[in-house]
Amino acid sequence: MYLRCHSRKKNGKRHRYWSVVESRRGGRGEPVQRQVLYLGEINDSQEAAWRKTIAVFDEDTRQTEQLALFPADRPIPPDEANALAVVLTELRLRRPRSFGDCWLGCLLWDELGLSDFWDRRLESQRGDVGWRKVLQLLVVNRLCAPGSELAVHARWFDRSAMDELLGTDFAVAGKDRLYRCLDHILPYKDDLCRHLTERWKTLFDASFDVLLYDLTSTYFEGLCAEIPKARHGYSRDGRPDCRQVVIALVVTTDGLPLAYEVLAGNTADHTTLADFLAKIEALYGKARRVWVMDRGVPTEATLEQMRREGVAYLVGTPRRQLKRLERELIRRPWEQVHTGVEVKLLEQESELYVLARSVDRRRKETAIRRRRLKRLVQGLQRLQRRRISRDTLLKKIALLQKEAGPSVSSLVTIREPQPEEPVNRDTFRCTLDRAAWRAARDRDGCYLLRGHLPWADFPTGLDKQASTLWAWYMQLVQVEEAFKTLKSDLALRPVHHQIESRVEAHVLVAFLGYCLTVTLRMKLRPCAAGLTPRAVLHTLSAVQMVDVAIPTTDGRELLLRRYTEPEPEAAMILEHLQLAVPPQPPPRIRAGQANQADRGADCEPGYGATGPPTISTRSAPKM
Numbered sequence: 001m002y003l004r005c006h007s008r009k010k011n012g013k014r015h016r017y018w019s020v021v022e023s024r025r026g027g028r029g030e031p032v033q034r035q036v037l038y039l040g041e042i043n044d045s046q047e048a049a050w051r052k053t054i055a056v057f058d059e060d061t062r063q064t065e066q067l068a069l070f071p072a073d074r075p076i077p078p079d080e081a082n083a084l085a086v087v088l089t090e091l092r093l094r095r096p097r098s099f100g101d102c103w104l105g106c107l108l109w110d111e112l113g114l115s116d117f118w119d120r121r122l123e124s125q126r127g128d129v130g131w132r133k134v135l136q137l138l139v140v141n142r143l144c145a146p147g148s149e150l151a152v153h154a155r156w157f158d159r160s161a162m163d164e165l166l167g168t169d170f171a172v173a174g175k176d177r178l179y180r181c182l183d184h185i186l187p188y189k190d191d192l193c194r195h196l197t198e199r200w201k202t203l204f205d206a207s208f209d210v211l212l213y214d215l216t217s218t219y220f221e222g223l224c225a226e227i228p229k230a231r232h233g234y235s236r237d238g239r240p241d242c243r244q245v246v247i248a249l250v251v252t253t254d255g256l257p258l259a260y261e262v263l264a265g266n267t268a269d270h271t272t273l274a275d276f277l278a279k280i281e282a283l284y285g286k287a288r289r290v291w292v293m294d295r296g297v298p299t300e301a302t303l304e305q306m307r308r309e310g311v312a313y314l315v316g317t318p319r320r321q322l323k324r325l326e327r328e329l330i331r332r333p334w335e336q337v338h339t340g341v342e343v344k345l346l347e348q349e350s351e352l353y354v355l356a357r358s359v360d361r362r363r364k365e366t367a368i369r370r371r372r373l374k375r376l377v378q379g380l381q382r383l384q385r386r387r388i389s390r391d392t393l394l395k396k397i398a399l400l401q402k403e404a405g406p407s408v409s410s411l412v413t414i415r416e417p418q419p420e421e422p423v424n425r426d427t428f429r430c431t432l433d434r435a436a437w438r439a440a441r442d443r444d445g446c447y448l449l450r451g452h453l454p455w456a457d458f459p460t461g462l463d464k465q466a467s468t469l470w471a472w473y474m475q476l477v478q479v480e481e482a483f484k485t486l487k488s489d490l491a492l493r494p495v496h497h498q499i500e501s502r503v504e505a506h507v508l509v510a511f512l513g514y515c516l517t518v519t520l521r522m523k524l525r526p527c528a529a530g531l532t533p534r535a536v537l538h539t540l541s542a543v544q545m546v547d548v549a550i551p552t553t554d555g556r557e558l559l560l561r562r563y564t565e566p567e568p569e570a571a572m573i574l575e576h577l578q579l580a581v582p583p584q585p586p587p588r589i590r591a592g593q594a595n596q597a598d599r600g601a602d603c604e605p606g607y608g609a610t611g612p613p614t615i616s617t618r619s620a621p622k623m
Contacts, residue, residue, distance in 0.1 A: 035565075072553050084589070085553040092549045098144070099161040099563045100543030100570065100581075104536070105140035106165045107579070108516040112199050114139075121188050129172045134181040135509075137162055137172055142513035144537055146491035149178040161545040164561065164585060182497075182505035189508055190283060193259045196515060197284065200256045204522050210290045210472050211258065212251050213276065213297065214479040215269050216486075218493040218507075219244040227500045231265035237493060245495075247486075247507065248272050250280065255478040255518050259283060260511060262504050270299045277311065288455060290314060292472050307350055307452050314451040314472055317353070322448055329355050337467040345466035354449040354469045362445025369408055369440065376404040376412060380430045390417050393428065411436050449473050486514055489534050527576040539570050543581070552589070560587045 006017040021033050072087040109115065118132040125131050140162065141152050157163070157173035166172060200206035217235055219242035224230035230243040237244075244265035251257050259280060263272060273293070280289075291306075295316035298306075306313055322329075325346060332344040332355075340359035345352060379400040383393060394416065401409035410433075417427035451469055486492045492510045497503045520533040548560040562584055566574060574580065 084558070086558055087551045087553065090551045094547040094549055095158070096544050096546050097159050097161050098541050099164075099545040100540030100566065101144040101537040102140055102160050102162055102165055103543075103582070104520070104540055104579075105143045105516060106136070108143075108519050109136055109139065111203070112196065112515060112519060114512070117192065117195050118185075118188075121191070122184060125184055127177070129168055129177065131181055131184055133166045133168055133172050134177055135185060135512075136166065138178065138181065138509050139512045139516065142490050142509055143516050144541070146489075146513070148496060149182075150175060153178060161563070164545065179502070182502045182509075185508060186501055186505050190259075192508075192512075193257075193283060197258055200252070203519070204254070204256070206252055206254065206256050208252060208258070208284075209288065210253050210292060210475070211280070212253065212292050212476055212479045213248070213273070214294060214476065214483070215246055215248045215263075215272060215297070216483045217244045217246050217265065218487065218495060221494045221496050222498055224498060226498055227503060229262065229264045229500060229503070233264075233266035237487075242494070245503065245507075246272075248276055249479060249482060250276065251478055251482055253472070253475040253478060254522065255482055256522075257482065257511065257515060257518070260507070262507055269296050270302070273298050273302050274305070277306075288312070290451075290453070290472065292476060294476065303452070307454075310454045312451070312453050312455070314449060314469055316473070317448040317450040319443060319446070319448060321450075322355070322443060322446065325353055325355075325448075329353070335466055337470055341470075343466045343470045345469070350452060350454075352451045352453065352465065352469065354451065354466050354473075356447055356449065356470055358445045358447075360445075361447075365444040366441060369444070372404045372408045373411060376400055376408060377430070377432075380412070380414070384425055384428060384430075388423065390419065390421075390423055393417070393423055407440070411440065482514060482518075485517055486510055489517065490514060523577060528573070531573070536573055539573060540566075542567055543570060556589055556591055558587060558589050561585045 004019050004021045006019065008015045008017065019035050021035055072085045072089075076083045076085055115132060115136070118135055119130070122131040122135075127134075137152065137157070138149070141147060141156055141160075144160075145156055147156055153173050153175040157170065162172075163169060171177070197206075197208075217233065217237060219235060219237055219239045220227070220230055221242070224243045227243075229245050231245075232240065232243055233246065234240075235242070235244055246263040246265055246267045248261045248263060249257065250259050259276075261272075261276065261279065277291070290312040292314045293316075295318060298313070298315055303313065303315070325348070328346050328348070329344060332346055334342040334344050334357070336342050341356065343354055343356045345354050347353075380397070383396055388396075397414060397416070413431045413433055415427070415429040415431075417423050421427045449469060453465075490510050490513045492507065495503055495506060497506055517533045520536065524531050524533070524536065543563055543566050545561060545563040548562055550558040550560070552558055563581070566581065
């Protein structure tokens with residue numbers, strides 16, 4: 001980067017305009033200049049033109065004063081009492097750091113009313129810096145560049161503009177303070193869920209008639225000796241070697257979270273539903289809700305209890321139940337609800353059954369079965385040509401059947417040699433059950449849903465109910481999307497904490513990060529549905545903040561904190577979101593050489609994500 005002077009002759013007089021320009025290589029290797037910062041005019045044609053009076057915060061006197069700036073190569077008028085000469089040729093740019101994504105994260109935080117929520121609950125806790133700001137720092141980091149508390153303290157805080165956005169100094173990122181913040185937030189988890197539910201209603205007119213429920217797991221690094229909930233169990237992350245915890249989550253059909261719970265790592269899915277139903281009822285009271293779940297979540301006893309209590313549900317059902325309902329379902333007409341997807345509905349006793357058939361799913365399942373069957377048959381044919389003992393033959397047959405799976409191995413009838421018989425083509429024969437093959441092929445692409453809707457005012461007409469129920473069940477992808485965001489974009493896994501309360505607080509911070517993400521996604525939906533929150537944050541992260549340091553002739557330093565102009569893509573995103581970047585922070589002046597080694601994390605005067613400039617304390621020395 002370098003300083004460029006633009007000269008222009010206007011009304012017979014020469015004017016000089018200064019700007020900071022970045023030079024970089026284009027796609028073909030040619031040099032391209034881009035204006036990073038416009039400094040304006042410092043002109044000497046006449047006294048009124050070359051004077052530029054600005055408000056500057058003096059770090060020594062801790063006050064804001066008006067200064068008249070003059071170029072160092074021009075004399076200061078004798079009648080100017082409060083003037084300052086700046087040496088533009090020695091301008092320096094320091095501490096480039098991320099601004100745009102952090103600023104957007106703070107806006108989303110305020111839009112959810114989280115500052116007021118946490119200020120009311122954490123104001124009684126003692127500390128040099130408000131715990132709400134420490135928590136906001138952790139959540140915005142989880143949203144923009146997820147890392148551990150140590151990474152926030154050692155690297156990320158200095159590389160972000162969170163000091164300006166929070167109106168504080170490096171004390172907010174103290175290592176001990178970041179960890180201790182996790183000890184204060186967990187008791188307010190249920191209050192937070194109720195607060196967020198009200199915000200979803202206000203911001204997006206959210207509906208809570210249909211709730212999606214599912215579970216996932218996240219694993220630990222370490223022995224976790226002091227974490228009772230850390231247990232070995234079924235790992236959705238493919239890490240059965242690590243201890244884990246199970247997370248139960250309920251969201252709306254738009255992916256808006258209502259509540260979550262951290263359970264022991266060896267918790268079985270089917271044992272969690274009853275407790276979670278009671279939790280939602282305790283948080284939000286009784287209401288007419290439809291619970292949508294995957295087939296592994298409820299048990300028959302739980303579904304029976306839900307029917308007795310009048311709780312509506314919709315759940316996937318094992319395909320083996322098709323045999324029991326095939327005769328009744330054949331008489332029902334198909335209804336097309338999507339390209340290549342048909343549904344039909346059967347009402348039996350107090351439950352509804354929805355049979356869905358997908359052309360694409362049928363092709364996929366048929367191809368998988370044919371490929372596995374081919375490997376099984378070829379393996380059996382190779383065994384027929386080999387001279388091996390009966391015991392070895394039985395072991396290899398069992399291995400082939402295990403690789404093919406029970407649904408495929410049952411299609412082949414194998415005649416095994418008896419203990420007293422030799423192994424040859426007469427005693428070892430394989431036959432394909434063509435009737436079973438045709439029956440399995442006919443069921444390919446079909447899946448069965450099972451529901452209970454006890455309300456009399458549910459929309460009448462079986463065809464309409466079938467399409468409605470199918471659409472509800474398809475919304476389960478919102479829960480999977482939430483888990484994917486938590487684990488990938490927000491780096492929930494692995495967990496490194498070794499204290500159980502901090503493990504649950506770590507999940508709470510990630511949960512808040514997901515709330516910011518889903519808020520941004522809901523705001524993008526009406527104006528830019530194709531953009532993901534991660535893509536928006538990545539684009540806005542290119543908006544950097546730099547410290548422009550201009551030495552003065554009296555040994556001090558004029559410091560201007562400026563963020564770069566948004567690129568056209570970022571500007572378009574802000575326009576669609578109806579957002580405008582905040583005003584540039586006002587300049588300040590400080591002692592030059594003595595403080596050049598400072599972190600630059602002081603922010604007098606600073607500004608929050610919204611609102612006027614504020615004044616806060618100076619930064620701590622670099623650690």
